Each structure stands twice: as C-alpha cells, then as structure tokens.
Amino acid sequence: xxxxxxxxxxxxxxxxxxxxxxxxxxxxxxxxxxxxxxxxxxxxxxxxxxxxxxxxxxxxxxxxxxxxxxxxxxxxxxxxxxxxxxxxxxxxxxxxxxxxxxxxxxxxxxxxxxxxxxxxxxxxxxxxxxxxxxxxxxxxxxxxxxxxxxxxxxxxxxxxxxxxxxxxxxxxxxxxxxxxxxxxxxxxxxxxxxxxxxxxxxxxxxxxxxxxxxxxxxxxxxxxxxxxxxxxxxxxxxxxxxxxxxxxxxxxx
Numbered sequence: 001x002x003x004x005x006x007x008x009x010x011x012x013x014x015x016x017x018x019x020x021x022x023x024x025x026x027x028x029x030x031x032x033x034x035x036x037x038x039x040x041x042x043x044x045x046x047x048x049x050x051x052x053x054x055x056x057x058x059x060x061x062x063x064x065x066x067x068x069x070x071x072x073x074x075x076x077x078x079x080x081x082x083x084x085x086x087x088x089x090x091x092x093x094x095x096x097x098x099x100x101x102x103x104x105x106x107x108x109x110x111x112x113x114x115x116x117x118x119x120x121x122x123x124x125x126x127x128x129x130x131x132x133x134x135x136x137x138x139x140x141x142x143x144x145x146x147x148x149x150x151x152x153x154x155x156x157x158x159x160x161x162x163x164x165x166x167x168x169x170x171x172x173x174x175x176x177x178x179x180x181x182x183x184x185x186x187x188x189x190x191x192x193x194x195x196x197x198x199x200x201x202x203x204x205x206x207x208x209x210x211x212x213x214x215x216x217x218x219x220x221x222x223x224x225x226x227x228x229x230x231x232x233x234x235x236x237x238x239x240x241x242x243x244x245x246x247x248x249x250x251x252x253x
Contacts, residue, residue, distance in 0.1 A: 045090065045098035052135075053090060053098065056105045056116050063114045079104045103138035110146045115153055140188060140215045147228050149191035151210055164229045165190045165198060167214025174235075181235040182222035186214025220249045 003014045015028060054068075061071035079101055080088040090098065109116050143150040147162045156162035165188040170177055173185035190198060198206050207213050217225070222236050223245070239245060 042094040045093055045095055049095065049098040049102065050090065053102060053105070056102065056109070059116055060105065060109055060112075060114065064112065075101075075105055075108065078108070099138070102135070103142060106135075106139055107142040107145065110142055110148060110153075113153070113155075136212055137215050140212065141221070143189050144187065144215075144221075144225060145228070147189055149194055150189055150212060151194040152191060154191045161192055162189050163192060163195050164188075164232050165195055165214070167203075177232075177234055179235050180233055181239065182217050182225070182233040183219065183236070186216055188212070188214045219245055223249045223251065 005012050005014075013032060017024070054072075057071050057075060058068050060066075060075075061068045064071070066074075076088050076090070080086070082104065083100070088097075088101070090101070093101070106116065140150050144164075147156040148154060149160075149162055154160045154162065166173070166180075166185055167188050168185035170180060170185075174180050188198075203213075219236075222233055223240070226233060226237065226240075236245075
C-alpha cells in the first residue's frame with residue numbers, strides 16, 4: 001500500500017515494506033520512474049463539511065466526557081472499519097466520503113442516545129442537526145436504521161412502537177401493501193404520537209413545524225431494513241426470493 005503527497009517541489013511516495021535493506025530506496029525510485037502516472041482529481045471536502053464534522057465530534061465528546069481528539073480518532077477508526085478502509089483522514093477525503101462520515105457520526109450519536117445540536121452563526125440559536133441544509137436525509141436514514149422516532153428520538157421497545165410511515169401514502173404510490181417494494185414514495189420512522197400528528201395535518205404544516213420530510217430508499221437500503229420492519233416491503237421480499245435483485249444488492253450470507 002502506497003501513499004503519495006506533494007511536498008514543495010517533490011512528489012513523495014511512502015510505501016510500507018516488510019524489511020528495509022541497503023539499496024531498497026534506490027530500487028523503488030528506479031521502479032517508480034518506469035511507471036505511468038495517472039492523476040485522478042477529486043473534490044475535497046468543503047470548509048462547511050469540515051467545520052460541521054468538528055462541531056459534531058466536539059459535542060459528542062462533551063456528552064460522553066471524552067476529549068475532542070480521542071473522539072475524533074475513535075470515530076475515524078470505526079468509520080474506516082465500517083467502510084473496509086485501511087485508514088481514513090478528513091484532511092484528504094472527498095466531498096462524498098465526508099458526507100458519509102457525517103452520517104456515520106450521526107448514527108453513532110443515535111446509538112448512544114445523543115441528539116446533536118449546532119449553534120447558528122447568525123441567530124446564535126441552537127439548531128437540531130435536522131435543521132441544517134443537506135443533513136436531513138442522512139439523519140432520517142440513520143433513524144430508519146436504528147428504528148427511532150426522527151422527531152422525538154424515542155426507541156422502538158416494549159413501551160414504544162416506532163412505526164414506518166409511508167410519507168406519500170401507499171394509496172398514492174403503489175396502491176396496496178402487497179405492491180410495496182419500498183422503492184416508490186418516501187419513508188419516515190415515527191412514534192405513534194408523531195405518526196398520528198403527521199396524519200392529522202397537512203404535509204406542509206408537518207414539514208414546517210419539524211423541518212423534516214421523508215426519504216426515498218434504494219434497493220440496498222430496503223434490503224438492510226427488512227429485518228428492522230418485518231411487516232413491510234412485501235413485494236420486495238417476494239422478488240428477493242425469486243432472485244430479482246441478484247447482482248443489484250449485497251446480501252448477507
């Protein structure tokens with residue numbers, strides 16, 4: 001595994017080897033000179049993403065009594081493991097990976113029953129993470145995976161039932177639950193109280209009050225949610241048995 005960095009006027013390549021012996025550096029440099037150089041530019045994470053990552057990690061650390069640095073290193077390590085990466089660095093990651101890391105932090109916070117808030121720069125008001133642009137969808141997906149109400153944070157247990165809400169209603173999308181493959185219409189995880197509230201007012205009123213809306217699912221996400229919502233996605237389950245999604249999703253063996 002090699003790592004390359006541009007330092008001043010040099011391209012510095014670091015290569016992990018089992019043993020360093022005299023002449024190895026020269027042999028490697030000679031070998032590298034014969035290789036073609038292929039440059040793949042990627043868009044680095046934005047300043048806003050970098051700032052959000054540090055704010056979320058700082059609050060997460062404070063809630064658990066950790067230092068900011070310890071929390072950062074731990075979350076980076078766990079994220080790398082979850083993505084099967086040898087290592088992960090926010091300093092050199094791209095926009096998409098940074099977004100995935102932000103979603104990972106949110107999921108870990110939910111796992112620890114922690115709601116994250118951000119202090120607004122202009123109004124100096126603490127905002128829940130779902131009020132931040134481009135974070136709502138990832139927050140809802142994290143709540144779907146953990147089966148917690150995306151409004152109040154209640155968990156699904158013997159005392160609270162967290163229900164899967166068909167945001168656009170089954171009747172308006174696929175007609176019946178038998179035709180539900182999870183790929184038409186949006187979804188939200190809601191406790192019974194907020195589920196009832198959502199259906200007692202218009203979508204516009206609900207969205208304006210809670211700064212949230214349902215999310216669309218892809219085949220892999222529907223598959224991942226099958227054991228979480230056992231009475232849903234009937235058509236998807238049928239097609240899965242027939243091999244319809246073979247090659248499209250990664251199945252658990």
